[in-house]
Amino acid sequence: MRAIWKGAVSFGLVSIAVRLYSATEEKDIRFHQVHRDDGGRIKYKRVCSIDGEEVSYDDIAKGYDLGGGEMVILTDEDFADLPLTTSRAIEVLEFVPAEQVDPILYNKAYYLEPDKTAAKPYALLRDALTNTERVAIVKVALRQREQLATLRVREDVLVLNTMLWPDEIRAAKFDILDEDVSARPAELAMAGSLIESMAADFDPATYTDNYREALQEVIDAKVAGREVVQPEETEEAPAAAVDLMAALRASVERAKAARGETAPAKPAAKKTTAAKKTASAAKHDSEDEVAEATPIKRTAAKKTTTAAKKAAPAKKATPAKARKSA
Template identity: 85%
Template sequence: MRAIWKGAVSFGLVSIAVRLYSATDEKDIRFHQVHREDGGRIKYKRVCSIDGDEVSYDDIAKGYDLGGGEMVILTDEDFAELPLTTSRAIEVLEFVPAEQVDPILYNKAYYLEPDQTAAKPYALLRDALTNTERVAIVKVALRQREQLATLRVRDNVLVLNTMLWPDEVRAAKFDILDEDVTARPAELAMAGSLIESMAADFNPLSYTDNYREALQEVIDAKVAGREVVQPEETEEAPAAAVDLMAALRASVERARAARGEEPAEATKATKTTKAAKAAVEKEEAAEPTPIKKTAKKAAAKKATPAKKTTAAKKSA
């Protein structure tokens, strides 16, 4: 790996010289735009929209659009005067519990490698973060921009996770959620049963990018001159659920079948299903059908006045 940044982690009076490496590598298959007839690469020219002349990199500046056709031009000198106090330092601001950092703030991950002379303080910070179960909130300047980030431990290595600033996260506002939409107890119990039937320990290696693999096969087939065969659809799109409880029950059974479990097997999911069924029966008893209401009325007619009074008192 090639280091993309060199500097130091600074917390208190301790300074740790480190190198920064990108911790992730996107595996997307990338394409070039080409001429369909002969495969020639499509090139783009930097052309000024006013005079139509091609512009060299040396004559390009950054412009901030004010709207209405007005533009503020900023040069390299303008950016050089900006106060980036953390230009060569990862400044620790505070240490917080890891669970308090909302994952939506995380952006990109980097590994930190210590210099030979900084191995001991590096290990000190790493072990201290592990023992206290906290992460460091830091500021760092990367690519001419000051960023908020966290320092945490992964596989015995310090990892820097750059973060979005709070005002970069959009607020979730959906009018439909302002309505009083609630699930029935029976539905919640059945949903819990479905979750238990699909419960597992997370193993990222068990998941694959099926689209990328299929696309690579198409490319390999083109290279080898083979005929590209369109794979057949193996699964039909699920139909829209009409009865929520029925859909939940079917989902539980499907999840069990996928795991090779018998319907009557005494698992935790089965116990939850029984609880869900009990909740359904309880809910049905609380909301009697017209037949049950008719039967109650018939029984009430046969009952004596004294019994009616007693029943009325009990219901009161």
Template identity: 65%
Template sequence: MRSIWKGAVSFGLVTIPVKAYAATEERDVSFHQVHREDGGRIRYRRVCTVDGEEVPYSDVAKGYELPGGDMVVLTDEDFAELPLPTSRRIEVLQFTPADQVDPIYFARSYYLEPDGDGAKPYVLLRDALEQSGQVAVVKVALRQRESLATLRVRDGVFVLETMLWPDEIRTPEFEFLEDGVQVRPQELAMAGSLIETMSGPFDPSEYTDSYREALLALIESKVEGEEIVRAAEPEEEPAATDLLSALRASVESARKGRAASVGGPAEARAPEGAAATGEAAEKAEKAEKAEKKAPPRRKTPAKSRSRKTA
């Protein structure tokens, strides 16, 4: 791996020199833009809109457009002179339980390796942080952007996870949240049973990128000159007439699928799955009877929606 940043972790009066490496890489199948008729590569030129001349990459700078249309040009030297302490330092701000950080804030992950004589203070902070069960909240500047980030331990090394700022998180303003939608107790009980039936330890190696595999197979068939055969669409089961019936069918399907994945026919493992399904069905039936005996509930009026003015 090639480091993308060098600096130091600032922890009180302790300074830990580190290098940062990208912790992830995308496995997307990459394509070039080509001419459909002959496969020739499509090329783009960097052309200045003022004089119409092609501009070499070494002469390309960044520009910030003002409301009136004027452009403020910023060079690499301008960015290098920014008075930003975090450009070469990961500043520890506080420590907090990991579950208090909403995952929606996370952006990218980086591994940190001790640099030079930083191994001992690195290991000291690593072990202390792991023992505390918390994460460090830090501030760092990477790729011309300052970010909050968390520092946690994974496989014996620090993982720096950059975060979005609060004003970069959108609010889900969906109409159904204001409509007072209600579910019946028996539906909730059956849905809970479905979740329980489908629960298990998470192992990402059990899952594959089916689209990528199909895409690579398509490319290979093109290379070999084979006829491309469209994959058969899976047969769809008839839709259930109501939500509760759909949930019951889903629980049974999940039970059979879990039995098949563990090994052995579903019938041989029926007691465990049947117990879960039967218990949920019993709860749902009791809830349904209770609902019939109870007096009719008034419908919750939908909240008035505020209309935004243009």
């Protein structure tokens, strides 16, 4: 679990650093609204009722309807100035008998975990609540709203139950019950016998959500039979790819500019390809030049050798003439 709130429980001069965790989770099977024909997700737009234009989240404020078409607009700055003195504290107001808290007031439940340094005062408050059979009435600010709550013990853990404010409970007013309607003694005795025959100790683990289980079986059967629709790609996908490529190209150009390179990425790639072609052509041209030049070099070598042979006897004749002269 991940803590959703951090603060401290304070009663008297005792402060207990705690973390708050959701104690419950919904197990409902969730569905998306989709197009029956192709399974495409249904999207909703935030449109202004006056000008018909789509509105972004940044331009949305909170409005209080005064009636008669008049609206008071509140911004984040207006909410920032509201006093929430208990924003980081769970302030104990009083301790009351548990049976005096009407269960209709309970809203959501949270577990309290103490910090390592606050384990002893945490245990002190837990054991004191157990021994006195009382619950603590507290105030706490969660999600920018001050709430009334109780602190009680469940399985050796402090549980915070947020409560509705008294003016949030509707009055049960039904005219038919105002009439003098009562059961006869025999009927009341028979109802008592029925209740006794069905009496048991409450164990929530013995009850299951039959509808959810049956619905899950339907989904599993659909999957096993491969009655699964894979929505086709919408026409918006290519637009997103184009935007992504534009962002990548701009990022490459910015990175090159940061290194002092002014050439953009795409032209540079063309230049590299052209350079490869030029290098390849130059290589072939060089090979052709070598092929044409080789016979010339060989001919020159032969001529040089012949000239050397003709010149050699002349050199040998010189000493012979010299001996005759001698």
